[in-house]
Amino acid sequence: MILKRAKINNFKQFEGEHTLEFNTDGKVTVIYGYNGYGKTRLHSFFYWLLYGNDRDGEAIYNKPSMRRSFQGDTVDIRGELEFEHNGRDHHFVRETTYKKGSNRVIKSNNFVRLRRADEYGNYQHIDEPELYIKDVLPEELSDYFFFDGEGMANELLGEKTGRNHKELKEAVNTIFGLKLYENAMSHIGTIDRKNNAIYELSRRKKDTNGKYKASTYQKFMTDKAEERDTIKQELEKDKKEKAEKQARKDKLSEQIGQKDLGNKLNAERDNLKKENDRLQKRIDETISKTGKLIGETLSYYIVSKNIKNVQDLITRKIDENYVSGLDSRIINNILKKDNCICGNHISATERENLHRLLNMLPPHSYSSIFYDYKAQAEQRLEGSKEAIEQISNIIENVTNYYDDINNNNERIEEIDSELSRLENIQQLVQERKELEKHITQLEEKMDQKNAKISELNTLVKSAEKKYREALKNNEANREITEKIEFLETCRQEINKRYEEYRNYYHKQLESNIREMIDKMLSVKREIQLNDNYTLTVSDKFGSTSLSAGQAAIISFAYIGGILNTLKNLNVKYVSQAYPLVLDAPLSHLDDDHIKNVFQHLPQFADQIIIFSKEQIDNMVEEDNSPYKYQIKTNAEANKSIVEEYKGEEYFIDQNVRRIQ
Amino acid sequence: MQITNDISFQTNKRDVFETLDANSVFSRFIDLLIFAISIGIVHDQRQKPTGEDKIEVARNTLVQPNLKRSLDFLFQTAILTTSDIKEKFDEDTLMRLAFDDEYEEEGFNKVNFLLEFAPYGIDVIDQKILDRDPINTLMNISEYFEELFDDQGIKDEVIQDIIAPETK
Numbered sequence: 001m002i003l004k005r006a007k008i009n010n011f012k013q014f015e016g017e018h019t020l021e022f023n024t025d026g027k028v029t030v031i032y033g034y035n036g037y038g039k040t041r042l043h044s045f046f047y048w049l050l051y052g053n054d055r056d057g058e059a060i061y062n063k064p065s066m067r068r069s070f071q072g073d074t075v076d077i078r079g080e081l082e083f084e085h086n087g088r089d090h091h092f093v094r095e096t097t098y099k100k101g102s103n104r105v106i107k108s109n110n111f112v113r114l115r116r117a118d119e120y121g122n123y124q125h126i127d128e129p130e131l132y133i134k135d136v137l138p139e140e141l142s143d144y145f146f147f148d149g150e151g152m153a154n155e156l157l158g159e160k161t162g163r164n165h166k167e168l169k170e171a172v173n174t175i176f177g178l179k180l181y182e183n184a185m186s187h188i189g190t191i192d193r194k195n196n197a198i199y200e201l202s203r204r205k206k207d208t209n210g211k212y213k214a215s216t217y218q219k220f221m222t223d224k225a226e227e228r229d230t231i232k233q234e235l236e237k238d239k240k241e242k243a244e245k246q247a248r249k250d251k252l253s254e255q256i257g258q259k260d261l262g263n264k265l266n267a268e269r270d271n272l273k274k275e276n277d278r279l280q281k282r283i284d285e286t287i288s289k290t291g292k293l294i295g296e297t298l299s300y301y302i303v304s305k306n307i308k309n310v311q312d313l314i315t316r317k318i319d320e321n322y323v324s325g326l327d328s329r330i331i332n333n334i335l336k337k338d339n340c341i342c343g344n345h346i347s348a349t350e351r352e353n354l355h356r357l358l359n360m361l362p363p364h365s366y367s368s369i370f371y372d373y374k375a376q377a378e379q380r381l382e383g384s385k386e387a388i389e390q391i392s393n394i395i396e397n398v399t400n401y402y403d404d405i406n407n408n409n410e411r412i413e414e415i416d417s418e419l420s421r422l423e424n425i426q427q428l429v430q431e432r433k434e435l436e437k438h439i440t441q442l443e444e445k446m447d448q449k450n451a452k453i454s455e456l457n458t459l460v461k462s463a464e465k466k467y468r469e470a471l472k473n474n475e476a477n478r479e480i481t482e483k484i485e486f487l488e489t490c491r492q493e494i495n496k497r498y499e500e501y502r503n504y505y506h507k508q509l510e511s512n513i514r515e516m517i518d519k520m521l522s523v524k525r526e527i528q529l530n531d532n533y534t535l536t537v538s539d540k541f542g543s544t545s546l547s548a549g550q551a552a553i554i555s556f557a558y559i560g561g562i563l564n565t566l567k568n569l570n571v572k573y574v575s576q577a578y579p580l581v582l583d584a585p586l587s588h589l590d591d592d593h594i595k596n597v598f599q600h601l602p603q604f605a606d607q608i609i610i611f612s613k614e615q616i617d618n619m620v621e622e623d624n625s626p627y628k629y630q631i632k633t634n635a636e637a638n639k640s641i642v643e644e645y646k647g648e649e650y651f652i653d654q655n656v657r658r659i660q
Numbered sequence: 661m662q663i664t665n666d667i668s669f670q671t672n673k674r675d676v677f678e679t680l681d682a683n684s685v686f687s688r689f690i691d692l693l694i695f696a697i698s699i700g701i702v703h704d705q706r707q708k709p710t711g712e713d714k715i716e717v718a719r720n721t722l723v724q725p726n727l728k729r730s731l732d733f734l735f736q737t738a739i740l741t742t743s744d745i746k747e748k749f750d751e752d753t754l755m756r757l758a759f760d761d762e763y764e765e766e767g768f769n770k771v772n773f774l775l776e777f778a779p780y781g782i783d784v785i786d787q788k789i790l791d792r793d794p795i796n797t798l799m800n801i802s803e804y805f806e807e808l809f810d811d812q813g814i815k816d817e818v819i820q821d822i823i824a825p826e827t828k
Contacts, residue, residue, distance in 0.1 A: 283794070284684045287683070287684040287685055287794045288684045288685070288687045290685050290686070290798060291680075291685060291687055291688055291692065292688070292691055294686075294801075295690060295692075295694040295727065295730060296691075296694075296726045296730055298695075298698075298805075299697070299698040299730055299734060300730075300733065301805075302695075302698035302702050302808065303702050303734065303737050303738075306701055306702060306737045306738070306741040307737055309740070309741050310736065310737050310741060313740055313751075314755075317751070317755060369755075369759045373736065376729060376733055388802075388805060391801060392802065395795065395802065398794065399795060
C-alpha cells in the first residue's frame with residue numbers, strides 16, 4: 001500500500017476540504033505543525049479513515065461547531081484515500097454523518113466505498129471494503145505503520161503505558177505471521193483446557209464404569225487447570241508489579257548512593273574554596289608588586305625627560321667651572337701657605353673662590369655629580385622597560401587567576417545545586433525501605449502461587465491419567481481417542497515450527513534493531529530483545545537510563561528493525577510496499593540524530609509521511625526531497641487548515657501562522 | 661636630602677590612597693606618593709598640599725635605601741627642572757641644594773618642596789587610574805604610561821641619550 005492522495009473533509013478541527021498529495025518517488029512527505037496545531041489529530045485521520053474508529057477515542061466532528069449548531073443539524077465527515085496496492089490503483093471513501101439530538105450527538109450514517117482499477121484502468125466496486133482494507137493493512141498492525149514514536153518508545157522500553165507487553169508481543173507475532181500458529185494451537189487446544197477442539201472431542205467420549213465416571217475426572221481436571229491458569233495470570237501480574245517495584249527501588253538506590261557523591265561533592269567544594277583563597281592571596285601578592293615597581297623604578301621613567309634636562313645642566317656647569325691644570329693638591333697648598341704661586345698674598349675673596357673651586361673638584365666636582373646622577377638614572381631606567389613588561393605580566397597573571405577563581409565559583413554553584421537536590425535523601429531511604437518490604441511480601445505471595453501451581457499441575461496430570469484410564473477399553477471411544485492423539489501430534493508439530501520461526505525472527509529482529517541503533521545513535525548501547533519483544537538497552541556500565549532523544553531513536557530503530565526484518569522474509573506484508581506515517585518525537589533529537597534517522601529510515605520504508613514541528617526538510621537527503629505541508633491554526637476558533645508549505649516565515653513569525 | 665621626620669601629606673583625597681591600598685595595587689602609601697610626585701614633576705605642576713586628611717609615612721620607611729634614593733633623585737630632578745624656583749635661587753644654589761645633602765637655605769624645606777608636586781599627581785591618579793577593581797586599575801596604569809610617554813615625547817632615544825652621552 002502506497003498512499004497517493006488524501007482528502008480530509010470536516011475531520012475534527014479541519015473544517016472544509018483539505019488535500020494532501022504524498023510523495024511516492026522521493027518517499028518523504030513532511031507535514032509541519034507546532035504543538036497544539038493538530039498534528040496528532042491529522043495523524044489520527046488515517047486510522048479513522050481506514051478502520052472507522054478514532055484511535056484516541058475522541059469525537060471526529062468539530063465539537064465547538066457542533067455546540068453552536070441547532071438540534072437536528074447534521075455534519076458530514078468525509079475522508080478519501082487514493083492508494084496503490086499490488087500494482088493497482090484504489091480509491092477508498094469513508095463518510096460518517098452526525099446529527100445533533102436533544103442532548104447528544106448521534107452517528108446517523110456511516111458510508112464506506114472502495115473501488116479498484118482493473119488492468120484497463122477501469123474502476124470496479126469491491127464488496128466488503130472494510131474487510132479488504134483490513135486484509136491489506138491489518139488493524140492490529142496499524143500502530144506500527146501509523147507510528148506514535150514517543151508512545152512506542154515507552155512501551156518498548158518497559159514503561160507503564162496504556163498498552164501492555166502482551167499486546168506488543170501479539171502485534172509483533174502478527175507482523176511475522178506467527179499469530180497464525182498461535183491461533184492454530186489455541187484452536188486445537190489441550191485435553192486439560194476447555195473450549196478447544198480436543199476438549200470438544202473428549203466430551204463426545206462415553207463414560208465407563210469405575211470408581212468415578214470419566215466425566216468426573218474430566219471436570220476435576222479442567223477445573224483445576226482453569227484454577228492453575230488463573231493463578232498463572234495472577235503470577236504474571238505479580239511479576240510485573242515486582243519488576244516495577246524493583247525498578248523503582250534500583251532508581252532510589254542509585255539516588256541514595258549519591259549520598260557518597262554528596263560527601264565527594266562537599267570535599268570538592270572545600271578544595272575549590274581553599275584553591276580560591278590561595279589564588280586570591282596570589283593575586284594580592286602579585287598586584288602589590290605594582291606599587292613598588294612604580295615607586296622604586298618607574299618614577300624615574302616618568303621623569304626621564306627632566307633627567308635629560310638635568311644632565312644637560314650639569315654638563316654645562318662642568319664646562320663653565322672647569323680650570324685646566326688645577327687639582328685639589330695645588331689649591332690646598334695655596335690655601336695652606338696663604339700665598340699665590342705668583343708670590344702675592346691671597347685676599348679673603350680669593351680664598352673664598354678657591355674654596356668654592358675646591359668643592360667643584362673630585363670627589364665633589366660637577367663631573368662626579370654628573371656620574372653619580374647618571375649612574376643612578378641609568379640603572380633605574382634600564383630596569384624601567386622590564387618594569388613595564390612586568391606590569392603587563394601582572395595583568396595577564398592576575399586575569400588568569402581571576403579566570404580560575406570564576407571557573408571554580410561556577411563549579412561551586414553547580415555543586416551547591418547538586419547538594420540541595422541530594423538533601424531529600426532521607427525520604428528516599430524511607431521509600432526504599434517500604435518498597436523492599438512490599439517486594440518481600442510479593443515474593444512470598446509468588447512463592448505460594450508457584451507452589452499452588454505446582455500442586456495443581458500434579459492434580460491435573462493425575463486427573464488426566466485417571467481420566468484417560470477411565471476411557472480405556474471402550475471401543476466406542478477408540479476413534480475419538482485416535483483423533484485426539486492426531487490433534488495432539490499436529491499441535492506438537494505446529495508448536496515445533498512456531499518455536500523455530502519465532503526464534504529465527506527474534507534473532508533477526510534483534511540483530512536488525514542493533515544494526516539500526518548502531519547507525520542512528522551516536523553513543524554505543526547494548527541491546528537485548530526480550531521474549532515479550534520489549535527491549536533492554538544499556539550502556540557499557542550496565543546503566544539502562546536513556547535520554548528522551550535516545551528513547552526516540554530507539555523507537556525509530558525498532559520500527560526500522562521490524563521493517564528491515566520483514567524485507568528479508570518471504571511472508572505477507574513483505575513483498576508489498578507499506579507507508580510509514582510518523583507522528584515523530586523529533587523535538588528530543590539534535591540535528592545530527594535527525595539526519596541519521598532520515599538517512600537510514602528511507603532505506604527500508606517505502607514511503608514516509610512525517611508530522612514534525614522541527615524544520616527537517618534540509619536534513620533529508622536530496623534523493624528523498626520531501627513534499628511539504630503545513631498546518632495553520634486558529635486556536636480560539638478551534639480551526640486548522642493544512643496547506644502546501646511554501647517556505648513562508650512559518651518558523652519565524654508566529655502571526656503568520658494564525659488564521660485571522 | 662636629609663630626612664629627619666615622618667612625612668605628613670595633607671590631602672582631601674584620602675579615598676584615593678585607601679582604595680588603592682584596598683585593591684592591593686599600592687599597599688605602601690609612599691609608592692603612591694612617589695608616583696604622584698613624578699607625575700607632578702613631569703608636568704611641572706606644583707602646589708601646596710592642602711586638605712583635612714593627613715597621609716603619614718614613617719621616617720623608618722623613608723630611609724629604606726631604594727626609597728631614599730628615589731626621593732633624592734626626584735628631588736634633584738625636580739629642583740633643577742621646575743620653572744618657578746629659578747626666580748628664588750640662583751643656579752649654583754640650586755645645584756648645592758640638589759646635590760649637597762647638608763646644605764640648607766633658610767625657609768626652604770626639601771621634603772615639603774617635593775611633596776608640592778604630589779597634589780597634581782593625586783588628581784591625575786584619581787581621574788585616570790583609580791578603580792575599585794585591581795585589574796581595571798592595572799589596565800589604567802598601563803594606558804596612562806602609554807599616554808604619558810606619547811604626550812611627553814619620551815621615546816627610547818631619550819632614554820638612550822640619558823644613558824650614553826659622551827661626557828668630559
